[in-house]
Amino acid sequence: MGRIRVLSDVVANKIAAGEVVERPASVVKELLENSLDAGSSRVRIDVEAGGRRLIRVSDDGSGMLRDDALLAFERHATSKLSDVKDLLSIATLGFRGEALPSIASVSRLTLETRSPDETTGTLVEIAGGRIVRCEEAALAQGTIIAVRDLFFNVPARKKFLRSEQTELAHIAQLATHYSLAYPDKAFELRHQNSELLYVTPVTAIRDRVFQVFGSQVMEDLVELPAVTRDITIDEEDENGTRFFRLRGFVSRPQVQKSNRNSIFLFVNGRMIRDRLLMHALNAAYASLIPGNAFPFALLFFECSPEEVDVNVHPSKTEVRFRRSGFVHDFVRDAVRSVLTAARPVSSLPLAPVPRQGAALPYSEFTQKLEDFRYTEHGPAQPEAAPEAAPAGALPDFTLREPRRFSPGRLDFSGPAIAPEGPPVQTAPPPVRSKRVPDTHGALPEGLAAEPSPSLEVLRDLRPIGQLHDSFIVAAGPDGLWIVDQHVAHERILFEKVLRQMGSGQVERQSLLMPILLELNATQQVEYSRIATELEAVGFEIEPFGQRTISVKAAPADIGLAEIERAILEILDLAEEELRHGSFEDVRRDMAASIACRAAIKINMALDMTKMRWLLAELAETEFPMSCPHGRPIALRYATREILKGFHRI
Numbered sequence: 001m002g003r004i005r006v007l008s009d010v011v012a013n014k015i016a017a018g019e020v021v022e023r024p025a026s027v028v029k030e031l032l033e034n035s036l037d038a039g040s041s042r043v044r045i046d047v048e049a050g051g052r053r054l055i056r057v058s059d060d061g062s063g064m065l066r067d068d069a070l071l072a073f074e075r076h077a078t079s080k081l082s083d084v085k086d087l088l089s090i091a092t093l094g095f096r097g098e099a100l101p102s103i104a105s106v107s108r109l110t111l112e113t114r115s116p117d118e119t120t121g122t123l124v125e126i127a128g129g130r131i132v133r134c135e136e137a138a139l140a141q142g143t144i145i146a147v148r149d150l151f152f153n154v155p156a157r158k159k160f161l162r163s164e165q166t167e168l169a170h171i172a173q174l175a176t177h178y179s180l181a182y183p184d185k186a187f188e189l190r191h192q193n194s195e196l197l198y199v200t201p202v203t204a205i206r207d208r209v210f211q212v213f214g215s216q217v218m219e220d221l222v223e224l225p226a227v228t229r230d231i232t233i234d235e236e237d238e239n240g241t242r243f244f245r246l247r248g249f250v251s252r253p254q255v256q257k258s259n260r261n262s263i264f265l266f267v268n269g270r271m272i273r274d275r276l277l278m279h280a281l282n283a284a285y286a287s288l289i290p291g292n293a294f295p296f297a298l299l300f301f302e303c304s305p306e307e308v309d310v311n312v313h314p315s316k317t318e319v320r321f322r323r324s325g326f327v328h329d330f331v332r333d334a335v336r337s338v339l340t341a342a343r344p345v346s347s348l349p350l351a352p353v354p355r356q357g358a359a360l361p362y363s364e365f366t367q368k369l370e371d372f373r374y375t376e377h378g379p380a381q382p383e384a385a386p387e388a389a390p391a392g393a394l395p396d397f398t399l400r401e402p403r404r405f406s407p408g409r410l411d412f413s414g415p416a417i418a419p420e421g422p423p424v425q426t427a428p429p430p431v432r433s434k435r436v437p438d439t440h441g442a443l444p445e446g447l448a449a450e451p452s453p454s455l456e457v458l459r460d461l462r463p464i465g466q467l468h469d470s471f472i473v474a475a476g477p478d479g480l481w482i483v484d485q486h487v488a489h490e491r492i493l494f495e496k497v498l499r500q501m502g503s504g505q506v507e508r509q510s511l512l513m514p515i516l517l518e519l520n521a522t523q524q525v526e527y528s529r530i531a532t533e534l535e536a537v538g539f540e541i542e543p544f545g546q547r548t549i550s551v552k553a554a555p556a557d558i559g560l561a562e563i564e565r566a567i568l569e570i571l572d573l574a575e576e577e578l579r580h581g582s583f584e585d586v587r588r589d590m591a592a593s594i595a596c597r598a599a600i601k602i603n604m605a606l607d608m609t610k611m612r613w614l615l616a617e618l619a620e621t622e623f624p625m626s627c628p629h630g631r632p633i634a635l636r637y638a639t640r641e642i643l644k645g646f647h648r649i
């Protein structure tokens with residue numbers, strides 16, 4: 001080992017950049033935060049090649065004085081903190097003084113800035129951490145920082161970047177996030193020549209939500225009016241009053257998202273990914289939505305600055321609360337009470353769904369907290385015991401489809417049925433009795449031996465009737481079958497769509513009136529990524545203005561009312577899928593989504609002809625035993641079990 005040396009600033013900054021600058025979106029985040037801290041009222045972000053080639057953030061904020069413009073690139077140079085004491089109550093988004101030197105050390109950066117106190121502005125150019133140019137320039141008030149060729153001098157980092165579209169999606173998500181937190185400011189995000197986000201200042205968050213997500217999403221949301229709690233602290237080393245406030249928007253329980261991307265959390269105006277708040281939100285939705293679904297939520301949590309430590313992580317996306325138990329329960333209860341109030345009277349109580357991470361008491365949760373690690377999706381959820389069924393709960397036949405598709409569950413290559421074990425789920429055997437079997441009366445023919453269930457029998461199913469207008473009850477040579485009509489049809493359509501896509505001959509319906517769909521920034525990015533896939537599955541879509549698409553045709557089976565939702569769902573799933581999976585997975589998700597939208601619903605009366613048709617079609621499918629989401633399609637109550645139940649064998 002050599003002698004100890006103090007690292008040069010260039011090296012130290014590059015090391016810090018490893019933590020602060022993970023990807024283009026982290027650069028956008030730091031620059032955006034600086035613009036907001038500078039009191040800007042308009043912020044514009046221009047991006048090229050997903051941020052790899054160019055990220056430019058322009059604002060009309062306070063600008064910097066000549067001397068400050070250079071100082072800003074010194075390590076730990078900040079105008080926002082002067083004392084350790086300040087760290088205890090941070091009111092700005094930045095405070096570490098690390099961002100600019102870090103970014104400048106791994107890119108070619110140009111700063112153009114002018115403060116109202118000086119008549120001319122300053123231009124500074126830095127490449128790989130070394131100052132190339134610094135001169136006077138005629139500039140408007142405000143700051144423009146352009147970051148080019150990110151990671152040009154860190155090839156290892158560059159390799160880790162995802163595709164342009166993925167990086168752009170992260171940037172879009174981030175800009176959306178901040179635009180929601182600052183409704184009184186104008187935000188603009190442009191990629192090459194297309195406008196992904198453009199919002200003008202409004203006074204209420206509600207209006208900003210409308211600007212960003214449109215009226216459809218707005219209808220699905222319930223407003224959470226500000227709830228405030230004050231606590232008085234009278235302890236040895238500190239006393240005084242502390243406040244906690246929560247407001248925002250949460251989705252009605254019928255809205256279910258397949259990932260956490262629609263959860264926007266803010267703590268004192270700062271965008272964060274916090275497992276404590278995430279858990280509190282989940283807990284509020286416990287038993288209202290299935291365990292694998294997520295709500296849409298926009299939560300603004302505010303508290304006395306002393307109550308939260310934002311200096312936990314270099315990228316400032318994590319926080320630590322001093323009174324975490326209190327904060328957790330406060331948030332959970334506030335969200336839950338607004339949800340309870342918003343539940344439509346007509347809905348039946350939901351069947352209890354074992355829900356991960358929700359039923360866990362907070363104390364157990366904190367123990368597990370230590371084991372958590374952030375993944376790209378946010379925190380893993382703790383295991384939780386299923387909730388007990390509320391007394392008298394009716395099964396809910398209006399339950400939505402779980403929208404999460406787990407790629408591992410679908411098997412297109414293997415045999416239709418596992419070689420060992422029964423191919424169908426059998427009903428649980430009845431309780432055994434010690435009584436001697438009653439052998440009076442002959443056994444139905446051919447049942448002396450254990451029948452081996454075979455998919456062939458599907459062809460011989462004879463529908464007897466329908467249970468709750470949702471399940472087909474059928475007699476088969478080997479027992480009684482109960483078939484879930486929705487998932488059965490879903491499977492039939494799913495295979496049909498996949499087949500048609502494979503052969504390039506999709507059936508489509510032309511719409512008399514095109515459907516216009518306004519997309520938010522993330523959706524626009526996803527749309528351009530999968531436009532050809534959407535076409536391959538039967539959609540005919542054209543851009544219509546900057547942020548709107550016009551749907552002219554759709555796959556044949558989807559009802560008009562479902563087209564919009566299907567597209568939005570596909571865009572949502574594509575984002576999730578393309579992060580880890582491939583276009584192949586996207587295609588399968590699309591087929592599953594279309595199938596689900598087009599399939600016969602539950603709570604729908606079917607006549608005998610329809611039931612017969614459905615069973616016959618199901619028999620023709622390749623994998624008739626599970627729906628595209630991996631749920632079982634049929635339950636079989638084997639004749640043998642029936643006989644045992646009646647003590648006939």
Ligand code: ADP
Binds near residue numbers: 038064078080143
């Ligand atoms: P921090 O934000 O933690 O202070 P940065 O490295 O991000 O550190 O920025 C360093 C300093 O540069 C800031 O404290 C601020 O004074 C100045 N600065 C950066 N961006 C801007 C901007 N857009 N407008 C005005 N001043 C800025």
Ligand code: MG
Binds near residue numbers: 033093094095
């Ligand atoms: Mg900063």
